[in-house]
Amino acid sequence: MPVLSLDFFGMIIAALLTIMVLSYIIADNLLFRIAVYIFIGVASGYAGAIAWHNVIRPALIDPILQGGFSTLFNSEAIGTFLIPLLLSILLLMKLSRTTARLGTISVAILVGVGAAVIVGGAITGTLIPQSVATTNALTPEVAFPAEGENVASWLERLISAVVVVVATITTLLYFRFSAQKERSGETRRSRFNAVVAYIGRTFIAVTFGVMYAGALMATVLVLAQRFEFLRSVLLMLAGGG
Amino acid sequence: MAEIRCPMCSAVNHADAEECVECGARLTPLIAGDEPTGESRESGLAASAEGQTAEGEDWLARIRRDAESPPPEEEPEEAAEDIEPGESPDWLGQLRQADQAYEEGPPTGDQPDWMDEFVAAGDEETPEADQDEEVPEWLARIRERTQSKEISTEIDDDWISSLRDEEAQLSAERPAGLEELEPAPEEDQEEEADLPQSAPLDLGALSSVPPPDRPSGEWRLTDEEAEAGVDAEFATGPPADFSEEGFREDAGEVQGELPHVPALIPEDTGEKPIIEIDEKVLDSAELPGWLEQIKPALAAMEEEEAAFGEDQEDDEDDLAPATLPSWLEAMRPVDAFRPEIDLEPEDDQPVESAGPLAGLRGVLMAEPIVAKPRTSSVSASRLEVTERQYAQAELLQRLVESESREVRAGPEKPFTLPITRWIVTLVLVVAILLPYGFEQFGFQGFATPNVQSRDVAPLVSLVNNVPVEQPALVVFDYTPGYSGELDTVARSVLVHLNNRNIPIVTLSTRVTGPPLAERLMRAISEESAGDGIQYLHLGFLSGGPTAIQLFAVSPRDAILTGFRLPEGLSRQNVWASPILQDVRRLSDFGVVVVITAGTETARTWAEQTQPWIGESPLVMVLSAGAEPLIRPYYESLNQQVDGVLTGLPSAVAYQQNTGQQAAALQSWDSFGSGLMMVEIILLAGIGYGVSRWLLDRRSG
Numbered sequence: 001m002p003v004l005s006l007d008f009f010g011m012i013i014a015a016l017l018t019i020m021v022l023s024y025i026i027a028d029n030l031l032f033r034i035a036v037y038i039f040i041g042v043a044s045g046y047a048g049a050i051a052w053h054n055v056i057r058p059a060l061i062d063p064i065l066q067g068g069f070s071t072l073f074n075s076e077a078i079g080t081f082l083i084p085l086l087l088s089i090l091l092l093m094k095l096s097r098t099t100a101r102l103g104t105i106s107v108a109i110l111v112g113v114g115a116a117v118i119v120g121g122a123i124t125g126t127l128i129p130q131s132v133a134t135t136n137a138l139t140p141e142v143a144f145p146a147e148g149e150n151v152a153s154w155l156e157r158l159i160s161a162v163v164v165v166v167a168t169i170t171t172l173l174y175f176r177f178s179a180q181k182e183r184s185g186e187t188r189r190s191r192f193n194a195v196v197a198y199i200g201r202t203f204i205a206v207t208f209g210v211m212y213a214g215a216l217m218a219t220v221l222v223l224a225q226r227f228e229f230l231r232s233v234l235l236m237l238a239g240g241g
Numbered sequence: 242m243a244e245i246r247c248p249m250c251s252a253v254n255h256a257d258a259e260e261c262v263e264c265g266a267r268l269t270p271l272i273a274g275d276e277p278t279g280e281s282r283e284s285g286l287a288a289s290a291e292g293q294t295a296e297g298e299d300w301l302a303r304i305r306r307d308a309e310s311p312p313p314e315e316e317p318e319e320a321a322e323d324i325e326p327g328e329s330p331d332w333l334g335q336l337r338q339a340d341q342a343y344e345e346g347p348p349t350g351d352q353p354d355w356m357d358e359f360v361a362a363g364d365e366e367t368p369e370a371d372q373d374e375e376v377p378e379w380l381a382r383i384r385e386r387t388q389s390k391e392i393s394t395e396i397d398d399d400w401i402s403s404l405r406d407e408e409a410q411l412s413a414e415r416p417a418g419l420e421e422l423e424p425a426p427e428e429d430q431e432e433e434a435d436l437p438q439s440a441p442l443d444l445g446a447l448s449s450v451p452p453p454d455r456p457s458g459e460w461r462l463t464d465e466e467a468e469a470g471v472d473a474e475f476a477t478g479p480p481a482d483f484s485e486e487g488f489r490e491d492a493g494e495v496q497g498e499l500p501h502v503p504a505l506i507p508e509d510t511g512e513k514p515i516i517e518i519d520e521k522v523l524d525s526a527e528l529p530g531w532l533e534q535i536k537p538a539l540a541a542m543e544e545e546e547a548a549f550g551e552d553q554e555d556d557e558d559d560l561a562p563a564t565l566p567s568w569l570e571a572m573r574p575v576d577a578f579r580p581e582i583d584l585e586p587e588d589d590q591p592v593e594s595a596g597p598l599a600g601l602r603g604v605l606m607a608e609p610i611v612a613k614p615r616t617s618s619v620s621a622s623r624l625e626v627t628e629r630q631y632a633q634a635e636l637l638q639r640l641v642e643s644e645s646r647e648v649r650a651g652p653e654k655p656f657t658l659p660i661t662r663w664i665v666t667l668v669l670v671v672a673i674l675l676p677y678g679f680e681q682f683g684f685q686g687f688a689t690p691n692v693q694s695r696d697v698a699p700l701v702s703l704v705n706n707v708p709v710e711q712p713a714l715v716v717f718d719y720t721p722g723y724s725g726e727l728d729t730v731a732r733s734v735l736v737h738l739n740n741r742n743i744p745i746v747t748l749s750t751r752v753t754g755p756p757l758a759e760r761l762m763r764a765i766s767e768e769s770a771g772d773g774i775q776y777l778h779l780g781f782l783s784g785g786p787t788a789i790q791l792f793a794v795s796p797r798d799a800i801l802t803g804f805r806l807p808e809g810l811s812r813q814n815v816w817a818s819p820i821l822q823d824v825r826r827l828s829d830f831g832v833v834v835v836i837t838a839g840t841e842t843a844r845t846w847a848e849q850t851q852p853w854i855g856e857s858p859l860v861m862v863l864s865a866g867a868e869p870l871i872r873p874y875y876e877s878l879n880q881q882v883d884g885v886l887t888g889l890p891s892a893v894a895y896q897q898n899t900g901q902q903a904a905a906l907q908s909w910d911s912f913g914s915g916l917m918m919v920e921i922i923l924l925a926g927i928g929y930g931v932s933r934w935l936l937d938r939r940s941g
Contacts (some may be wrong), residue, residue, distance in 0.1 A: 125848025133877030214865030225725030
């Protein structure tokens with residue numbers, strides 16, 4: 001009799017849960033709902049456990065257990081322990097409607113710092129570098145073939161650069177929603193803007209199409225992985241694995 | 242509380258207020274009395290118009306009235322003794338005014354032809370009429386001054402004040418000869434009593450004299466008096482203390498108190514004094530001889546005067562609206578006056594009784610237009626919206642209303658079998674399971690990619706150049722749902738790193754990341770030969786983009802503990818691991834590999850780590866769906882992402898390029914057949930849609 005390890009039971013449970021989820025193909029049924037509830041509950045419980053073990057305990061509990069309360073009032077602990085503790089307590093005040101206003105400070109810090117980080121990163125990490133890259137796409141080095149360069153390679157590079165520039169400009173102009181008001185009262189883009197916006201919309205549609213195709217490929221691969229897993233479990237149960 | 246509205250600024254004021262609290266415009270008319278409305282107004286306007294339009298009649302009336310006055314010899318001495326020069330009573334001032342107006346004669350330049358005849362006849366028949374040469378010097382000077390003033394001011398409605406001035410001058414330098422022309426007050430009163438009721442002598446100016454019991458300064462009529470009307474006051478006769486004797490006393494007191502001569506215009510009506518003398522009165526009065534002689538001429542003159550008046554009316558009827566004064570034309574509000582409003586001649590228009598234009602004739606009446614309380618115009622506050630905007634607003638309103646509306650459970654739809662779903666599922670399952678029997682049926686399956694992606698070779702070269710002494714940071718930022726794809730793709734890179742004995746440090750900004758990392762690393766370690774793989778889990782990095790930036794700046798401050806640490810390493814000193822002993826910042830890692838299925842996560846890592854990553858390369862292992870949005874970071878000349886690995890074909894190509902055991906090929910045939918079946922289903926769906934569109938178009 002083979003030794004039943006914990007991984008074996010794990011595989012059995014995983015296979016059962018996979019079948020329960022796939023049962024949705026037939027219709028919305030109890031097995032599917034049970035599997036969904038299990039996933040939600042396990043994910044929430046696991047997130048709580050990770051938060052306790054990786055955040056709360058090392059940041060708020062371990063310093064007290066290791067150094068005692070006396071170590072909390074030194075200059076270093078003010079920034080690393082007391083202020084985070086105070087903000088955490090204030091954030092907990094959001095649980096009650098009467099004390100919810102006190103938690104606004106913590107929320108304000110979270111939102112403000114988060115927005116500053118995201119906007120700053122987007123400007124310095126995406127907007128400026130991508131704009132510079134687009135403007136440098138059609139430099140003379142790109143537009144003209146180098147000495148001894150293959151014509152096909154030069155054309156590929158040139159066409160790619162032109163496509164990048166045109167796609168960037170037209171896509172940005174597509175999101176320029178200013179329009180002229182006609183006598184009939186309707187607002188409509190000018191003819192030039194309409195043509196440019198149509199080209200930009202075409203590039204956007206192509207991009208979404210590529211993303212959809214990639215997502216479809218990923219889905220097919222995941223489905224193949226799941227059937228491969230079920231096959232391996234069946235083979236193992238049958239003793240063939 | 243009664244309120245009135247300012248005719249100028251429409252501000253609401255108290256009913257008793259005389260001036261607007263906002264703009265200071267006068268609210269109550271300068272002329273005491275109520276606003277003439279209705280019949281009273283029409284009658285007043287008619288009388289006023291009559292007095293205005295017939296200027297030629299005024300002087301004639303004055304001649305007639307003068308003819309009724311007694312000869313100067315009959316002036317009582319009593320009056321001369323009682324009343325000092327300059328202290329003459331008010332009624333006397335009016336009579337003096339009339340005398341002066343008589344001396345003025347007809348307006349210069351307005352004398353019609355028939356008047357020339359009349360004057361000529363008078364010169365021949367009446368020796369007394371030849372007064373011009375016998376006019377004293379002071380009177381000629383007055384005439385000159387008056388004529389020059391009339392010429393200089395074409396529209397001089399304030400002729401009352403000029404007469405007041407002349408009266409004052411006359412009082413000051415009245416010669417003895419003029420005293421003879423003044424009728425005695427008593428005789429004037431007697432004549433007034435003898436006048437028939439149909440032609441009363443208009444003594445409206447006397448109404449301005451306050452009664453004795455009223456203190457000086459409060460000479461204006463009260464509201465009750467104004468409502469009663471001055472006409473009624475005169476109709477009922479003089480008040481009890483307004484007898485002749487009392488009148489003289491009161492007038493004397495008032496003259497002593499008031500610094501000026503009372504106005505000839507009664508302030509309650511605003512009309513000029515009209516002295517109408519009936520023909521009977523003219524006949525019954527004792528006329529001087531020279532006037533008796535011109536009586537036939539007067540009759541002829543009246544006939545011609547009537548004819549002239551008719552001609553003048555005809556001319557006025559023929560006047561076009563363009564004869565309006567230019568300033569009035571400019572002030573005319575076009576919207577307020579529609580073309581259907583006929584503009585009356587200026588002389589027929591009422592006198593403004595309120596506001597700064599009070600007393601002027603021919604101006605736009607402020608009160609009927611502005612001061613009349615009206616409801617606010619709806620059109621002024623109504624937005625101009627097109628039908629499309631209105632429809633959109635209606636739609637938005639319906640959406641908002643539907644949010645607060647309780648949604649009733651609809652009737653249960655009849656159960657229908659999802660045949661289409663079953664067919665698609667069956668086709669896909671068959672397509673995925675079919676390759677497992679290829680070997681049994683002798684098929685070789687799908688060929689591995691012969692042409693490698695151009696991204697693979699640079700990535701392989703990049704990983705080959707990672708320093709061995711520096712650990713590689715691998716970020717597991719994906720959910721378990723993508724593990725089937727990303728585990729397969731990332732395995733090729735991780736195995737390559739392991740083959741080069743580069744220690745791997747894992748990290749995740751997702752709660753489920755550390756277990757996924759542990760599972761994959763353990764699988765790779767079991768498959769790897771030798772001592773297994775060197776790896777360490779830093780665990781969960783909480784805080785999102787902010788935490789990523791903090792980790793990039795100072796990794797030791799961002800991570801306090803690890804996940805599933807090896808034996809001998811406590812949770813509190815994860816950074817004491819030999820793998821991390823030289824790591825102080827992000828650039829101390831040999832390479833940073835981010836495994837993610839989301840574009841936002843990949844972009845955040847690219848943006849936040851760029852300033853601190855230094856020379857260490859950043860590699861993205863992406864899901865196929867996220868690649869298009871991350872590729873610009875890789876394709877640009879200044880690369881922010883140094884390597885990209887996406888999808889199963891790239892993973893197979895990478896494994897082939899690095900000589901790894903082709904683990905990705907286990908699912909290659911199933912992936913290939915399943916993807917081919919998806920393409921067939923898509924083509925079938927497109928064909929179905931196009932054919933149905935064509936059928937619908939043909940059927941109309």
